[in-house]
Amino acid sequence: MPVYRMSESLDFPSPHDAEPDGLLAVGGDLSPPRLLLAYCHGIFPWYSQATPILWWSPDPRLVLFPEELKIAKSLQRVVRKGRFTVTFDRDFGGVIRACAAVRRRQGEGTWLVPEMILAYSRLHELGYAHSVESWFEGRLVGGLYGVALGRVFFGESMFTTVPDASKVAFVHLVDRLTDWGFEMIDCQVTTHHLQRFGAREISRSDFLSRLRRAVNVPPPRGAWGPAP
Numbered sequence: 001m002p003v004y005r006m007s008e009s010l011d012f013p014s015p016h017d018a019e020p021d022g023l024l025a026v027g028g029d030l031s032p033p034r035l036l037l038a039y040c041h042g043i044f045p046w047y048s049q050a051t052p053i054l055w056w057s058p059d060p061r062l063v064l065f066p067e068e069l070k071i072a073k074s075l076q077r078v079v080r081k082g083r084f085t086v087t088f089d090r091d092f093g094g095v096i097r098a099c100a101a102v103r104r105r106q107g108e109g110t111w112l113v114p115e116m117i118l119a120y121s122r123l124h125e126l127g128y129a130h131s132v133e134s135w136f137e138g139r140l141v142g143g144l145y146g147v148a149l150g151r152v153f154f155g156e157s158m159f160t161t162v163p164d165a166s167k168v169a170f171v172h173l174v175d176r177l178t179d180w181g182f183e184m185i186d187c188q189v190t191t192h193h194l195q196r197f198g199a200r201e202i203s204r205s206d207f208l209s210r211l212r213r214a215v216n217v218p219p220p221r222g223a224w225g226p227a228p
Contacts, residue, residue: 006055010034015042015057015208022058022189029053030119032126039147039154040215042208044188049113059204062187062194066178070198071171078164079171084134084141086172088224092124092131095143099157112157120156123147130224132173134165142166144173146185150215153177154186170197180220184210 004013006028018024024043028034030053038044038055047054071079078084100112123129128149134142142165144158153173160166174197177185187194190201202210 006053010037012038012041012043012055015204018057018059018204022056023054024057025055027052028055030115032119032122032128035119035123035147036128036149039149040211042186042204042211044154044156045116046111047113048111056188057204058189060190060201061204061207062190062199063202063207063210064174064185064187064194064197064199066174066182066185068198068200069171069174069178070196072196075164075167075171079168084136084165084168086169087133087135088176089124089130090133091140091143092129092145093121094140095131095133095145095159096120096157098140098143098161099145099159102159102161120145120147132169134160134162134169136162136165143169148182148219150219151181151183151217152186152211152214153182153184155188176224183214183217186211 003019003023004017004025006025010033013025015024030045035045043055043057045053046056096112096117100117120129124131129145129147131145132143133140141162142158142160144155144166146153146155158166158170174185187199
């Protein structure tokens, strides 16, 4: 079956129609309404500057259920020592730009192209995209960002310039999401790094079923704000 080509209309094909590698559709735009619709249906954009926008819905899906978080003893000690100051939504722009810069230096591709940075910055301004920052001696040294809808957090990217900085930010994020009753963190595709935190693969069908229920639950009240 040919990959679905997006039109100007605000719709997506069924995620179940994705190719074996998860590719679902090509084209469209990164407007806030289209991005939010995509996330509500378990779809996300991922592409390089040399290609049109590509939309994905992989099977299986890597998910972390907050109550299943695993923290290595060595990382527990780092968290307890309080070496890093962790904040929420203090410097979204700094985090997403650092995520892009780290990947360019590591030769991991350029999927965080300027259009993507602008699109997620708009979602942040609208209150849907959020960042977690790790600071050391006043410098931003690690963090992550993603999209929150209902009781689901869709993780997008993380970076670190100091060992353990992004890991500590992730632990603080999961703690806060647990307190707020979030049901799952979407990790998209499988990585050993996130599996070590307790993330596990579930089928696309299972993911979409859980997603439908969780995004229809009202989000927690209050600003994300600085970590206590």
